[in-house]
Amino acid sequence: MLVQCCKTLKRLRSCRSLSAAANLQNTATSLGQAVRLADTVDVLDLQESADLLCVNLMCEKVGDPCICRLSRVLEKLHHLTRLNLANNQLISLPDSIGQLEQLQYLDLSNNRLQSLPDTMQHLRHLKVCHLD
Numbered sequence: 001m002l003v004q005c006c007k008t009l010k011r012l013r014s015c016r017s018l019s020a021a022a023n024l025q026n027t028a029t030s031l032g033q034a035v036r037l038a039d040t041v042d043v044l045d046l047q048e049s050a051d052l053l054c055v056n057l058m059c060e061k062v063g064d065p066c067i068c069r070l071s072r073v074l075e076k077l078h079h080l081t082r083l084n085l086a087n088n089q090l091i092s093l094p095d096s097i098g099q100l101e102q103l104q105y106l107d108l109s110n111n112r113l114q115s116l117p118d119t120m121q122h123l124r125h126l127k128v129c130h131l132d
């Protein structure tokens, strides 16, 4: 599919702007999808996500916003360049966020974060971080 697209695009010599290019990114919008696409996903959009409400009966935060599942999933996503966690009422972030070595864009707006993990100092490619 991608190869076919590229062949077609080469014929569009006069095209100056190609908004569909964004769709060539591998985007996941749930933790389950992120796990399935773990080897290739580069964008994870969990804005206002039900996936960040804890369903783990063994966790003290069950029923509330929680990062226990997110923490395990992030460890698997080595190619992520964009992560959106806006609007989730999170009070903390998992240490594993520091393993996202390729991360360039991080949106944490509209949460209740009291601190950021020290591991975030490893995010050497981070260019944009929304915290408001």
Ligand SMILES: [Zn+2]
Binding pocket: 054, 055, 056, 059, 060, 061, 062, 066, 067, 068, 069
């Ligand atoms: Zn939990």
